[in-house]
Amino acid sequence: MVAEYNPQEIEKKWQQKWAEDKLYEVTEDKSRPKFFDLTMFPYTSGDLHIGHWYAMAPADVHARFKRMQGYNVLHPMGFDAFGLPAENAAIKHGIHPFKWTMQNVENMRRQLKSIGAIYDWSREVVTCLPDYYKWTQWFFLKLYEADLAYRGKAPVNWCPRCQTVLANEQVVNEGFCERCGAAVTRRDLAQWFFRITKYADELMEYRDIDWPERIKLMQKNWVGKSQGTEISFALEHPGVAEKEIRVFTTRPDTTFGVTFMVLAPEHPLVAVLTSPDKKAEVENYITQSRRRSEIERLSVEKEKDGVFIGTYVINRLNGEKVPIWIADYVLLSYGTGAVMGVPAHDERDFAFAKKYNLPIPVVIAPPGWQEEELEEAYTEPGTMVNSAQFNGLPNEQGIDAVSDFLEEKGWGKRTVSYKIRDWLISRQRYWGAPIPMIYCEKCGIVPVPEKDLPVLLPEDAEFRPTGESPLKYHEQFVNTTCPCCSAPAKRETDTMDTFMCSNWYFLRYTSPGCDNAPFDPEKLKYWLPVDLYTGGAEHAVMHLLYARFFAKAIRDMGLVDFDEPFTRLFNQGTIIVEKQKMSKSRGNVITPDEYVAEVGADTVRAYLMFVAPWEQGGEWNDSGISGVSRWLNRVWNLVLTDYSQNKNANPDDRKKAERELSRITHQTIKKVTEDLEKIHLNTMISTLMELTNYLAKAKEKGTVTPSDWEESIDILLRLLAPTTPHLAEELWQRTGREYSIHNQSWPHWDEALVKEEEITLVVQVNGKLRDRITAPVSITETEARELVLERERVKPYIAGKQLSNIIYVPGRLINIVVK
Numbered sequence: 001m002v003a004e005y006n007p008q009e010i011e012k013k014w015q016q017k018w019a020e021d022k023l024y025e026v027t028e029d030k031s032r033p034k035f036f037d038l039t040m041f042p043y044t045s046g047d048l049h050i051g052h053w054y055a056m057a058p059a060d061v062h063a064r065f066k067r068m069q070g071y072n073v074l075h076p077m078g079f080d081a082f083g084l085p086a087e088n089a090a091i092k093h094g095i096h097p098f099k100w101t102m103q104n105v106e107n108m109r110r111q112l113k114s115i116g117a118i119y120d121w122s123r124e125v126v127t128c129l130p131d132y133y134k135w136t137q138w139f140f141l142k143l144y145e146a147d148l149a150y151r152g153k154a155p156v157n158w159c160p161r162c163q164t165v166l167a168n169e170q171v172v173n174e175g176f177c178e179r180c181g182a183a184v185t186r187r188d189l190a191q192w193f194f195r196i197t198k199y200a201d202e203l204m205e206y207r208d209i210d211w212p213e214r215i216k217l218m219q220k221n222w223v224g225k226s227q228g229t230e231i232s233f234a235l236e237h238p239g240v241a242e243k244e245i246r247v248f249t250t251r252p253d254t255t256f257g258v259t260f261m262v263l264a265p266e267h268p269l270v271a272v273l274t275s276p277d278k279k280a281e282v283e284n285y286i287t288q289s290r291r292r293s294e295i296e297r298l299s300v301e302k303e304k305d306g307v308f309i310g311t312y313v314i315n316r317l318n319g320e321k322v323p324i325w326i327a328d329y330v331l332l333s334y335g336t337g338a339v340m341g342v343p344a345h346d347e348r349d350f351a352f353a354k355k356y357n358l359p360i361p362v363v364i365a366p367p368g369w370q371e372e373e374l375e376e377a378y379t380e381p382g383t384m385v386n387s388a389q390f391n392g393l394p395n396e397q398g399i400d401a402v403s404d405f406l407e408e409k410g411w412g413k414r415t416v417s418y419k420i421r422d423w424l425i426s427r428q429r430y431w432g433a434p435i436p437m438i439y440c441e442k443c444g445i446v447p448v449p450e451k452d453l454p455v456l457l458p459e460d461a462e463f464r465p466t467g468e469s470p471l472k473y474h475e476q477f478v479n480t481t482c483p484c485c486s487a488p489a490k491r492e493t494d495t496m497d498t499f500m501c502s503n504w505y506f507l508r509y510t511s512p513g514c515d516n517a518p519f520d521p522e523k524l525k526y527w528l529p530v531d532l533y534t535g536g537a538e539h540a541v542m543h544l545l546y547a548r549f550f551a552k553a554i555r556d557m558g559l560v561d562f563d564e565p566f567t568r569l570f571n572q573g574t575i576i577v578e579k580q581k582m583s584k585s586r587g588n589v590i591t592p593d594e595y596v597a598e599v600g601a602d603t604v605r606a607y608l609m610f611v612a613p614w615e616q617g618g619e620w621n622d623s624g625i626s627g628v629s630r631w632l633n634r635v636w637n638l639v640l641t642d643y644s645q646n647k648n649a650n651p652d653d654r655k656k657a658e659r660e661l662s663r664i665t666h667q668t669i670k671k672v673t674e675d676l677e678k679i680h681l682n683t684m685i686s687t688l689m690e691l692t693n694y695l696a697k698a699k700e701k702g703t704v705t706p707s708d709w710e711e712s713i714d715i716l717l718r719l720l721a722p723t724t725p726h727l728a729e730e731l732w733q734r735t736g737r738e739y740s741i742h743n744q745s746w747p748h749w750d751e752a753l754v755k756e757e758e759i760t761l762v763v764q765v766n767g768k769l770r771d772r773i774t775a776p777v778s779i780t781e782t783e784a785r786e787l788v789l790e791r792e793r794v795k796p797y798i799a800g801k802q803l804s805n806i807i808y809v810p811g812r813l814i815n816i817v818v819k
């Protein structure tokens with residue numbers, strides 16, 4: 001009898017031993033190829049739930065696999081520790097955010113260690129510690145020097161009665177002050193921006209990187225580049241200096257169909273252009289729209305409304321007067337803050353014109369159009385009509401023809417427009433890296449000198465949110481002296497968006513102790529760029545876009561020499577429970593600790609990979625995890641019980657059995673290796689299960705020699721090592737092999753051994769030859785039947801007919817009889 005598999009005991013033992021031996025500490029070993037296998041670092045929210053494990057455990061499996069393949073693998077771990085959730089949780093629990101965060105770090109570090117991953121903890125990064133955020137601030141200064149950080153105005157929530165800025169959380173019931181109930185308005189406040197728009201074009205390129213198409217598409221849509229024409233409409237209004245209003249359109253071919261223009265309610269011309277009789281109505285509308293968030297304003301569900309302001313512009317192409325409206329679906333910050341309304345050929349404009357009874361002249365005729373009124377906007381290709389000299393042109397040609405004409409006349413120019421706007425990074429909150437800037441009455445904006453970094457976040461500030469920066473009320477923090485003229489000056493009191501902290505954390509992993517720079521350039525050069533980045537797709541247009549922008553910005557400063565930080569990106573799916581996302585409020589959060597205590601970390605790891613394709617995610621299921629636990633118990637017994645050879649087997653049978661054993665073992669190596677490269681982890685696990693089953697049968701028969709048997713066990717253990725590192729190590733040791741299995745090389749397969757002996761099957765339908773198929777010699781009758789019915793060449797002969805019989809002559813022929 002072998003001892004029982006006791007995961008709790010062996011897992012603790014090996015974790016301790018690996019740590020003592022510093023087995024996973026890595027250096028810049030130039031003799032081996034490097035592999036930077038990065039997983040998104042967790043937010044310090046408290047407990048690690050199974051969703052974290054779902055991100056971390058498969059990533060570790062991949063990293064361990066690359067390591068056994070001979071790569072020098074960096075697979076580090078850290079904590080994203082600044083930000084609103086920690087601050088809110090701290091407020092709720094009545095403790096300081098720093099204390100709350102560091103307690104969480106400690107707890108999560110303990111939980112992360114129970115995964116049994118190859119994290120080199122000497123490289124841990126925690127973004128809220130001064131030795132880290134000093135460099136976050138340093139990068140801010142670099143961006144400022146490069147004119148990529150600037151101060152501009154952006155709207156914040158403002159309560160006119162309390163005379164204060166409000167945080168989003170303090171705005172309740174869709175637009176009212178939490179404290180006094182007054183209607184909240186929007187007010188512009190000077191804040192810091194990063195000029196991400198400067199890289200808009202490059203952010204839409206993905207040269208030499210392997211990223212999921214849908215993430216690329218999401219980023220491209222976010223950047224929102226469109227080619228079009230800016231058209232000038234003539235403005236003649238007494239006392240107004242502007243002589244035109246410009247609009248951007250991708251459809252200059254429809255310009256003859258313009259029947260209204262819409263300005264954003266905040267457009268500076270609205271005040272001067274509104275006619276006296278419309279003043280009250282217009283002001284009322286502006287007040288209302290100030291209460292709406294941008295998301296509400298752009299929502300497709302919301303019915304578009306607006307107000308005519310009583311004045312006109314002239315469409316230069318046909319000389320017609322075009323009434324000016326305001327509507328809050330137009331934003332001042334997009335394009336020119338003005339759009340032309342072409343109701344016949346735009347769905348939104350059509351609905352707007354119907355609502356307000358504006359004319360809907362057709363200028364692009366649908367095929368066969370008989371001058372009838374349109375029932376809905378026509379947005380497909382057609383022929384230009386009611387468009388003077390352009391009549392009769394196909395509208396696709398009209399786009400160029402009208403643009404040429406406008407450019408000739410000086411009434412417009414071709415241009416490119418983007419949806420993306422500069423990144424607002426100021427936060428009126430406490431728990432973040434202070435923005436290292438000083439305001440001096442004489443010198444203006446003065447950056448904190450590098451030698452004075454970090455600008456420490458004072459621990460004794462009142463951090464409850466007011467919408468204003470808590471640091472504003474911390475006199476020791478605010479009051480300083482100007483680095484230029486030594487006069488009394490004031491510090492910036494906003495903190496940075498935490499996405500600035502996560503822009504560069506992976507660079508810090510290469511040299512976490514570096515104290516004279518954010519990273520050691522030599523070490524960075526060795527490790528970067530990241531070879532594989534795994535994490536959730538929810539970061540597509542935030543972290544993943546910001547980090548690409550940041551990398552390009554510091555490349556242009558000469559700090560790094562790559563264009564893209566993440567060569568390959570892989571997004572895992574989500575673990576759900578009873579068809580629902582896990583959440584505290586639903587009470588369906590799965591805590592890994594209980595399962596680790598019950599079935600062991602290796603079982604949880606293997607189960608998470610087995611449950612579904614990693615990129616899709618799947619449903620957590622207790623009976624599924626028991627199945628995996630039973631499998632690992634079978635592996636345990638299979639490896640540790642003695643092998644006894646059946647000495648009576650005849651030599652031919654032995655030869656055949658040995659050939660089969662080596663074929664199946666090598667097929668498994670190939671499949672497992674390819675699955676790991678492709679990150680198809682669920683099929684990798686089922687392949688390993690199949691091998692286990694096969695070996696169990698082979699053991700029962702005892703036909704093969706003990707040395708062949710041992711070789712297959714050796715390979716099985718090495719293939720298991722990334723998935724179940726503790727179990728594999730224990731079995732490796734118990735079978736007298738040399739410590740550590742994790743320093744062994746990954747097994748290679750022999751292509752000649754992988755090949756199954758194959759046969760050719762003739763396929764007939766009603767006795768007539770229709771196809772030939774190549775199949776493994778081991779094919780069963782059931783498999784052969786299924787295979788032929790799916791053949792493209794066979795399908796036409798059996799489609800719609802009744803199958804009456806299938807005759808199978810093993811190894812030679814299959815005849816389908818249909819009526």
Ligand SMILES: [Zn+2]
Pocket residue numbers: 159160161162163177178179180181182
């Ligand atoms: Zn108020």
Ligand SMILES: [Zn+2]
Pocket residue numbers: 440441442443444482483484485486487
């Ligand atoms: Zn000064």
